[in-house]
Structures are given as C-alpha cells and as structure tokens.
Amino acid sequence: MLANAMALDPFFSDKRILILDKDPKEANDRTWCFWEKNEGPLEALICRDWSLIGVSENDQLAPSPILPYKYKMLKGATFYEAMKKGLAHSPNCHFVLEEVTEISPVSTAASASTETAGFLKNGHTKVTTTSGTYIAPRVFNSIFDYKPLLAQNRFPVLQQHFVGWFVRTQNPIFKPEMATFMDFRVAQKGNTRFMYVLPTSTTTALVEYTLFSKDRLKKEVYEAAIVAYLEEIKAGDYEINDTEAGSIPMTCYPFEQFNTPHLLHIGTAGGWSKPSTGFTFSNTQKQIPKLVAYLKKGKPLDQFPSKDRFWWYDHILLEVLASDNSRGKAIFEGLFKRRSAPLILKFLSQETHFFQELYIMSAADKWRFTKAFFRVLGRSFN
Ligand SMILES: Cc1cc2nc3c(=O)[nH]c(=O)nc-3n(C[C@H](O)[C@H](O)[C@H](O)COP(=O)(O)OP(=O)(O)OC[C@H]3O[C@@H](n4cnc5c(N)ncnc54)[C@H](O)[C@@H]3O)c2cc1C
Structure with a gap:
C-alpha cells in the first residue's frame, strides 16, 4: 500500500x-x-458490504444499523x-x-x-x-516478530487469534444483510471467545472462531468450536470451501x-x-x-508520530482483559447494549471527540477500569 x-x-x-x-x-x-x-479509495475492489452488524445480547443476536458506516x-x-x-x-x-x-x-x-x-x-x-x-x-x-513482545511484562500482550471456515450449508441459516461482529453465545472457558460470521448469502458465510487471549489453541479446538456452532445454528450438512487462520497482536x-x-x-x-x-x-x-x-x-x-490518547484507552482495556480474560463478553456486550453501534465504530476508528469518549467509557465497569488505569499509570513511572 x-x-x-x-x-x-x-x-x-x-x-x-x-x-x-x-x-x-x-x-x-x-x-x-x-x-x-x-465510497473509499478501494471501493472497486470490495466484494461485499453490510449496513447491519450483530453482537449477542441476552442470548440473542441483536442487529444494529451502522449508518453512516458500511x-x-x-x-x-x-x-x-x-x-x-x-x-x-x-x-x-x-x-x-x-x-x-x-x-x-x-x-x-x-x-x-x-x-x-x-x-x-x-x-x-x-x-x-x-x-x-x-x-x-x-x-x-x-x-x-512476537519475540520482543513476549520477552517483557510491562505491556500486556494478548492475541486476536482465530480459525475461519468459508462454508456452504444445506439450510438457509445466514442473514446476508448482517455481519455478526461478536457472538459470545459460545463457552467462554475463562477467556474472551466469540464467533465472527460474515454471510455472503443465506447458505454461504465465513464462520470464524475468535479469541482475545494470551495463548493460541490447537487447530482442532478452533475447528471443534466451529463444528459445534454450525450444529447449534442448525446449518445441516455443509461443505468447507476455504479456510483462514491468523493471530494479530493486541x-x-x-x-x-x-x-x-x-x-x-x-x-x-x-x-x-x-x-x-x-x-x-x-x-x-x-x-x-x-x-x-x-x-x-x-x-x-x-x-514519525505514533501515540495519542487512544493508546491509553487501548492500554487500559488490555490491562482489564489481561488481568481477567473472562471479562470480554460482559465488556463488549455491555458496550453495544448501552451505546449506539455507529458511535462505537467511530470511537474504534479513533475519530471521536473527548466528550464522546467519556460518554462511551461511562458505559463500562468504572471501578474495574479505574483500577486498571492506576496499574497502567504506576507501571509507566517504573
Ligand atoms: C487471516 C487474517 C485475517 C485478517 N483480517 C483482518 C481484517 O478483517 N481486518 C483488519 O483490519 N485486519 C485483519 N488482519 C490483520 C491485518 O490487517 C493483516 O495482518 C495485515 O495483512 C497486516 O499488514 P502488514 O503489512 O502489517 O503485514 P502483512 O500483510 O503480513 O505483510 C508482511 C509481508 O512481509 C512478508 N515477509 C514476512 N517475513 C519476511 C521476510 N523475512 N522476508 C521477506 N518478506 C517477509 C510477508 O510475506 C508479507 O507479505 C488479518 C490478519 C490475518 C492473518
């Protein structure tokens, strides 16, 4: 690029x-x-877009319009x-x-x-x-290179790690108008675990088992979770047309x-x-x-400038997730329940104003985040 x-x-x-x-x-x-x-500079290359995203809430998948975004x-x-x-x-x-x-x-x-x-x-x-x-x-x-990150403990290091299958299912179970951002209706097992589903029709989708956690899993564990999810949503028989896997440092x-x-x-x-x-x-x-x-x-x-105030917000959230990795479900579900999806996306794009950021952050567990803030601050002076 x-x-x-x-x-x-x-x-x-x-x-x-x-x-x-x-x-x-x-x-x-x-x-x-x-x-x-x-329309962005790469619009001609885009193969699919969605105006609705889904995040689980009270054991349901709640669709949220994201206009003006796609x-x-x-x-x-x-x-x-x-x-x-x-x-x-x-x-x-x-x-x-x-x-x-x-x-x-x-x-x-x-x-x-x-x-x-x-x-x-x-x-x-x-x-x-x-x-x-x-x-x-x-x-x-x-x-x-992950090595220098793992050789220190001053900054929490999590990974967004995942395995995804591009499937074609027997039953028309996907909603092509909605991208499922985070479906936490999977066993959390002490971590932040969710399904990410990008449907391209009622029977085709990328179904990705994703974690925000410290350690990667064996390939079979991700795959077993996808199999269980497809069964849960009553996909019927299905074929796997392609796969992807990855780990992104957090x-x-x-x-x-x-x-x-x-x-x-x-x-x-x-x-x-x-x-x-x-x-x-x-x-x-x-x-x-x-x-x-x-x-x-x-x-x-x-x-070349690298840090701004969003670095602090990210650092505090990572501190919370690293100290209790099971909190992710409550944090993300709570955020999408209490604040509008377009505002959250604007915040994650680092385009919000300070008062909008305060409004977003006030939706979180204040005591837990305040403690994390002081731990981060304390380490900054050591
Ligand atoms: C499967 C997957 C899906 C992702 N999906 C998303 C997504 O949906 N949205 C999002 O925002 N981000 C996503 N990411 C994260 C991120 O956007 C990508 O990893 C992105 O490609 C990162 O760009 P990069 O230029 O940093 O690294 P890369 O795109 O990985 O480029 C690094 C390049 O360096 C080359 N290279 C590595 N080592 C050497 C070497 N020793 N000598 C020569 N060349 C070398 C590699 O071949 C590669 O071409 C995804 C990542 C993965 C792995």
Missing part, C-alpha cells in the same frame, strides 16, 4: 523503490474487513493483484522475491572510499536477504523503539494494529497518506 502510494505521487518519481517479499502475494491468504463512510469485505488476493498492477506501471518500482534475513544500520565507515562515504553521508540502512544485500536511505519494515508495546532515522516499522510490525481489537487495515489506510506527507518533509523516520 505504501509503495503504491509513493508510486502514484510524482514527488517520488526520481526515487528507486524496491519491495522485497518472500511471498509472491498471489494466494488469497486473508480476507480483510473494515468499516468506512461512503462494513466492507476485501479479499487479499484481489488487493495484492491491484497493488502489483499499479506498481507494474511505475518504472521506478521493483518487486523482488527474496527473504530478508537481517536489517541493520549502516554508518559512514572511516575506511569507506570517497564515493561510498558520499553515498552514505546521511546514514543508511542495510537489508540482507538470502540472495544479497541492499543499502537504502529509507527502509520500511513490515516483518513482524498490545500497546512501544514498537517505535526499533525505528531509526533511516528505518521505520510499519503495519503490524509498527504497532498499527489497533491494540484493543486487532483491526489493522483501515488504520493502515489512514497512516499511509500521513507517512507519504511526512516523507516529503525529509524528516528522520523515528520521529
């Missing part, structure tokens, strides 16, 4: 842009969903193809299939030749791959500490996944134009 935005901007036409990926990005390895108002679905393969097509028209952009093994800073070595020292005068970043080495004044890294960990003036971590690796939900796609869409504008100023990459 970043390479495409740069390729389309004449400001970068004299720059050489190299995209290194170990994967040719041809398979449909994920299906993205996100909400937005009106919840939109975009297939990974469609997106990759469109981006690669765009890049193919830019003679200064190159997509190279290589695995990156190391990214490290380069400083002007005293022993460097005059020519090399001139090239490196402002500091560069070196990218080593299985086939060679590249040196560039600006490197954007989207290779995510954390306020300071990813920006790995940035340098010449290296910026982006996407999930840069902390662009919303810590309290795992939604990443629309935040990435928002970050890219900001980053492109920032690049034009020629400022050091490690000063």
Whole structure:
C-alpha cells in the first residue's frame, strides 16, 4: 500500500523503490474487513458490504444499523493483484522475491572510499536477504516478530487469534444483510471467545472462531468450536470451501523503539494494529497518506508520530482483559447494549471527540477500569 502510494505521487518519481517479499502475494491468504463512510479509495475492489452488524445480547443476536458506516469485505488476493498492477506501471518500482534475513544500520565507515562515504553521508540502512544485500536511505519494515513482545511484562500482550471456515450449508441459516461482529453465545472457558460470521448469502458465510487471549489453541479446538456452532445454528450438512487462520497482536508495546532515522516499522510490525481489537487495515489506510506527507518533509523516520490518547484507552482495556480474560463478553456486550453501534465504530476508528469518549467509557465497569488505569499509570513511572 505504501509503495503504491509513493508510486502514484510524482514527488517520488526520481526515487528507486524496491519491495522485497518472500511471498509472491498471489494466494488469497486473508480476507480483510473494515468499516468506512461512503465510497473509499478501494471501493472497486470490495466484494461485499453490510449496513447491519450483530453482537449477542441476552442470548440473542441483536442487529444494529451502522449508518453512516458500511462494513466492507476485501479479499487479499484481489488487493495484492491491484497493488502489483499499479506498481507494474511505475518504472521506478521493483518487486523482488527474496527473504530478508537481517536489517541493520549502516554508518559512514572511516575506511569507506570517497564515493561510498558520499553515498552514505546521511546514514543508511542495510537489508540482507538470502540472495544479497541492499543499502537504502529509507527502509520500511513490515516483518513482524512476537519475540520482543513476549520477552517483557510491562505491556500486556494478548492475541486476536482465530480459525475461519468459508462454508456452504444445506439450510438457509445466514442473514446476508448482517455481519455478526461478536457472538459470545459460545463457552467462554475463562477467556474472551466469540464467533465472527460474515454471510455472503443465506447458505454461504465465513464462520470464524475468535479469541482475545494470551495463548493460541490447537487447530482442532478452533475447528471443534466451529463444528459445534454450525450444529447449534442448525446449518445441516455443509461443505468447507476455504479456510483462514491468523493471530494479530493486541498490545500497546512501544514498537517505535526499533525505528531509526533511516528505518521505520510499519503495519503490524509498527504497532498499527489497533491494540484493543486487532483491526489493522483501515488504520493502515489512514497512516499511509500521513507517512507519504511526512516523507516529503525529509524528516528522520523515528520521529514519525505514533501515540495519542487512544493508546491509553487501548492500554487500559488490555490491562482489564489481561488481568481477567473472562471479562470480554460482559465488556463488549455491555458496550453495544448501552451505546449506539455507529458511535462505537467511530470511537474504534479513533475519530471521536473527548466528550464522546467519556460518554462511551461511562458505559463500562468504572471501578474495574479505574483500577486498571492506576496499574497502567504506576507501571509507566517504573
Ligand atoms: C487471516 C487474517 C485475517 C485478517 N483480517 C483482518 C481484517 O478483517 N481486518 C483488519 O483490519 N485486519 C485483519 N488482519 C490483520 C491485518 O490487517 C493483516 O495482518 C495485515 O495483512 C497486516 O499488514 P502488514 O503489512 O502489517 O503485514 P502483512 O500483510 O503480513 O505483510 C508482511 C509481508 O512481509 C512478508 N515477509 C514476512 N517475513 C519476511 C521476510 N523475512 N522476508 C521477506 N518478506 C517477509 C510477508 O510475506 C508479507 O507479505 C488479518 C490478519 C490475518 C492473518
């Protein structure tokens, strides 16, 4: 997305842009969903949208209109193809299939030749791959690594982890006009567990068993939960046409500490996944134009802004969920029961005003959240 935005901007036409990926990005390895108002820049690629979302409430699935938003679905393969097509028209952009093994800073070595020292005068970043080495004044890294997150305990680290099946059922049990956001009518087992259902007709849907918790489960456990859910909603016989699985970090960990003036971590690796939900796609869409504008100023990459007051809200919610992982059902069901879905989506998009945020937060268990706030605050000063 970043390479495409740069390729389309004449400001970068004299720059050489190299995209290194170990994967040719041809398979449909994920299906993205996100909400937005009106038609967005990727509208032509959207394969489905919904104006209603469902969240469980008192053992029912309560439909909520989300206007002015629409919840939109975009297939990974469609997106990759469109981006690669765009890049193919830019003679200064190159997509190279290589695995990156190391990214490290380069400083002007005293022993460097005059020519090399001139090239490196402002500091560069070196990218080593299985086939060679590249040196560039600006490197954007989207290779995510869980290890540093798990090696600390200052910031809670949960995962949004899931397995999803694209099914075709015998019985017409899905409501194609409604995307089921969070159906908590599944055993919680001490965690935050729910079903996420994206119907494309009365008999076809993506049915995803999702957790917000610390540890991933065995594949069979997710699958057994999907089987039980399909039985519960009386799907009848069904065929599985495709599957997807994933884990998205939910954390306020300071990813920006790995940035340098010449290296910026982006996407999930840069902390662009919303810590309290795992939604990443629309935040990435928002970050890219900001980053492109920032690049034009020629400022050091490690000063690209990363935190705002929403970081604190996310941190407190994660603290609550990490200290008692079973609270998710009550928190999310309660929120959607007491506040309107469009306002909640606006809040999650980080587009609300402070007073709207206070109104949203007043729907929560104040005592539990206040205690979590002080724990987070206490750790910030240690
Ligand atoms: C199955 C799935 C479904 C998701 N659904 C949603 C959703 O509905 N809505 C939403 O907002 N978010 C969703 N997400 C979260 C998030 O939007 C995606 O993970 C998104 O792709 C993150 O973008 P990214 O650029 O950070 O990472 P990626 O898209 O994963 O890009 C990283 C790239 O780096 C490449 N790479 C990795 N290691 C190396 C290496 N050593 N050398 C070279 N290349 C390497 C990979 O091949 C990949 O192409 C989903 C995630 C998954 C896994």
